[in-house]
Amino acid sequence: MLPTVLVVGGTGAQGAVVVRLLSESRRYAVKVPTRSTASSQAVALTDLENVCLIEADVFSEGDLMRLFTNIDMCYINTNGFAIGEKNEIYWSIRMHNIARFCGVKHFVYGGLEYGSKKVGFDPKYRCSHVEGKGNLQVNFLASQSASPMNWSVLCSGPYMETLSEMFKPRKDETGSYVFEYPLADGAIPLICLKDLAAYALWMFDNPEKCRGLNLAVATQHASGEDIAKAFTSVTGKPARYEDVDLEEYLTKSWKDLPNGAETKIGVNFAPNDPTLMTYRENFRGWWNLFRASAGNKGLLTGDYQQLDEILPTRIKTVAEWMKKSSYTGEPQSILKDRVDRRIVAETD
Incomplete structure (x- = not known):
C-alpha cells in the first residue's frame, strides 16, 4: 500500500506539476479533487500512474470531510x-482543521510570495493573492503545533514559465x-515549476x-x-x-477582463464582498514588492544556499x-484563469 497524497489544486499550473512528479516517483498514490473530471485540465492527468480524480467541491465542508478521510498527506494550493x-x-484554515481532525499526518501548504512576514501591513504593498496565503502561512500555521499533524509551507514566487x-x-x-515591466531596478523571484514540484x-x-x-x-x-x-x-536574438x-502597464x-483592470478578484465566488481588490489594486502592490526586492536584499528574500543543499540539481538561472x-x-498559455480570460470560481 502506497501512502496517499491528496492534492487540492491538482489541475492548476502548480498543482498539476506536483501531481505528475508524485506519480513519476511511484512512491505515492495521488488523489486529485476537481469540479469536473471531464475538464481539459483533469483529462490531462487521467493517464498518470497511481493518480485518481475525484469529483468534489473543495469549498464544501462535507466534501472536504470525505476527501481527507483515509489520507496520509496533502498538498494544498x-x-x-x-x-x-x-x-x-477561511477555506485554507478550514482545510487545515479538517485534515487534522481526519488524522492526516503531513499537511503541506503551497504558499505564494515569501515577503509577507517582512512587509507586515503596508498599503503600498497590499496584494490580495499574496496576503491570502501569507496570512495563513505566517500567522495561522506558525501558531499551530507541528504534531501530531506535521505541517510545512512551500513558498514560491512567480513561475518562470510565465515568461511565455x-x-x-x-x-x-x-x-x-x-x-x-514596471520593475525599475528591482527583481522578480522566479521559480521553475519542475523544481517547485521537486x-x-x-x-x-x-x-x-x-x-x-x-x-x-x-530559481x-x-x-x-x-x-x-x-x-x-x-x-542569439537582440533583446x-x-x-x-x-x-x-496594469x-x-x-x-481583456470584463471590467478591465477594475475587475474585482474573486467576484464570481463572492459577488457582494466589499473587501475584494481590483486587479489594478492587487498587481500595483505586487509590482511594488518586486521593486523593493533588488539583489535578494529587499522585501522578498530567499536562502539559495539552503535550496542548493536540498536540490543540488536545481536550475539556478533564467538563462539555464x-x-x-x-x-x-513566443506566447504560450500557462495559467488556467488566463487561458480563456474568464474569472472562474475554481481552485487553481
Missing part, C-alpha cells in the same frame, strides 16, 4: 484569484525582443526535516536586465529591458531555464 483573499484565508505569458516580450519594429516531493519524502518549515523557493531573483541578457545569450509606467495587462526549455519568447 488554493486559488485566491477565483475566491478572493478573505475566502482563501504574463512576462512575455514584444517585438519592436527592428525585430528586437523587448521585456517591458521541493514538494522532498517535503513528502523527508517529513521530519521539514516539520514546521516555511521554505521559500526560487533566481531576476532583474529586467537579467532576463533580457539571458534571452540574448541563449537565443532589451524597458522600465514602463506602472498604471499604464491597464494594458488586464484590458531558457536553454533547457528551448525558450523562444
